[in-house]
Amino acid sequence: MCNPETNETAASTVQAPLVKTPSVETPASDVVLSPWAIETRSMNFWYGNFQAVIDLDMKIERNRVTAIIGPSGCGKSTALRTFNRMNDLIPGTRVEGEILFNGRDMYGPGVDPVALRSRIGMVFQKPNPFPKTIRENIIWGARINGFQGDPDELVETSLRQVYLWDEVKDKLKKNAYELSGGQQQRLCIARAIAVSPEILLMDEPTSALDPISTGKIEDLMTEFKERFTIIIVTHNMQQAGRISDDTAFFLNGILVEMGPTREIFFTPKDPRTENYISGRFG
Numbered sequence: 398m399c400n401p402e403t404n405e406t407a408a409s410t411v412q413a414p415l416v417k418t419p420s421v422e423t424p425a426s427d428v429v430l431s432p433w434a435i436e437t438r439s440m441n442f443w444y445g446n447f448q449a450v451i452d453l454d455m456k457i458e459r460n461r462v463t464a465i466i467g468p469s470g471c472g473k474s475t476a477l478r479t480f481n482r483m484n485d486l487i488p489g490t491r492v493e494g495e496i497l498f499n500g501r502d503m504y505g506p507g508v509d510p511v512a513l514r515s516r517i518g519m520v521f522q523k524p525n526p527f528p529k530t531i532r533e534n535i536i537w538g539a540r541i542n543g544f545q546g547d548p549d550e551l552v553e554t555s556l557r558q559v560y561l562w563d564e565v566k567d568k569l570k571k572n573a574y575e576l577s578g579g580q581q582q583r584l585c586i587a588r589a590i591a592v593s594p595e596i597l598l599m600d601e602p603t604s605a606l607d608p609i610s611t612g613k614i615e616d617l618m619t620e621f622k623e624r625f626t627i628i629i630v631t632h633n634m635q636q637a638g639r640i641s642d643d644t645a646f647f648l649n650g651i652l653v654e655m656g657p658t659r660e661i662f663f664t665p666k667d668p669r670t671e672n673y674i675s676g677r678f679g
């Protein structure tokens with residue numbers, strides 16, 4: 398979910414793609430044009446003069462967990478953030494090439510990045526609940542996205558889905574900051590899924606959590622992939638091995654190799670992947 402405190406003024410720095418494909422907001426935008434949830438074509442990304450992602454061609458399959466791995470600074474989070482235009486919020490950034498969501502151009506004319514982010518939610522490394530009550534954390538984003546149903550039902554359903562309901566049902570009016578780190582992260586996941594996204598982007602969602610909270614969130618991912626496509630950046634190779642169906646290995650802004658996790662881990666095609674997986678660098 399996008400940060401409601403941020404505005405979209407930096408979006409104007411984003412360059413339109415070179416090749417035109419239908420935009421997400423064109424009529425009949427719910428008709429799926431592609432077998433891929435997300436596809437990038439020759440995507441390049443710059444922070445000012447620094448190119449962080451180079452010529453990225455990537456296809457993300459629906460209803461699977463895709464892990465993005467690679468050494469620190471290789472562009473994992475940057476690539477992930479382009480998948481819901483979160484980088485638009487960083488001044489001086491530029492993207493070229495194409496990023497398609499269900500086969501439609503995410504940077505096409507008329508695409509509202511805020512509406513896009515309700516369909517492609519995001520969970521960050523550090524839990525970032527709003528400075529509001531637990532209840533309001535769930536309802537706020539849903540309301541902005543036009544939710545008109547029963548808010549109490551939405552709160553309960555969303556919190557149950559992340560197995561947080563029993564822990565917080567008696568303190569829904571308490572500030573979210575009063576929860577533990579693991580609970581806050583599950584609240585952030587509940588908030589993201591309350592708007593029924595199609596894709597959930599997760600940027601090292603468990604790196605600040607203890608093993609028990611980590612296990613709970615990993616279990617959720619395995620359950621959620623029936624309903625959403627999940628893309629997770631992780632430094633934790635065991636985690637990637639445990640939860641992902643596909644793995645993409647990045648190095649110096651380049652996608653070196655991508656495929657089923659078992660193949661990437663046990664029979665990688667590129668020696669750089671093998672070196673990284675076996676711990677020889679990074």
Ligand SMILES: Nc1ncnc2c1ncn2[C@@H]1O[C@H](COP(=O)(O)OP(=O)(O)OP(=O)(O)O)[C@@H](O)[C@H]1O
Pocket residue numbers: 444447449467468469470471472473474475476487632
């Ligand atoms: N806001 C920014 N402004 C300028 N450069 C940035 C910015 N964010 C990231 N970078 C640079 O872009 C490159 C890729 O960063 P990114 O955070 O995507 O890497 P990463 O693989 O996710 O790293 P880590 O695993 O350490 O989180 C790095 O060299 C980083 O310094």
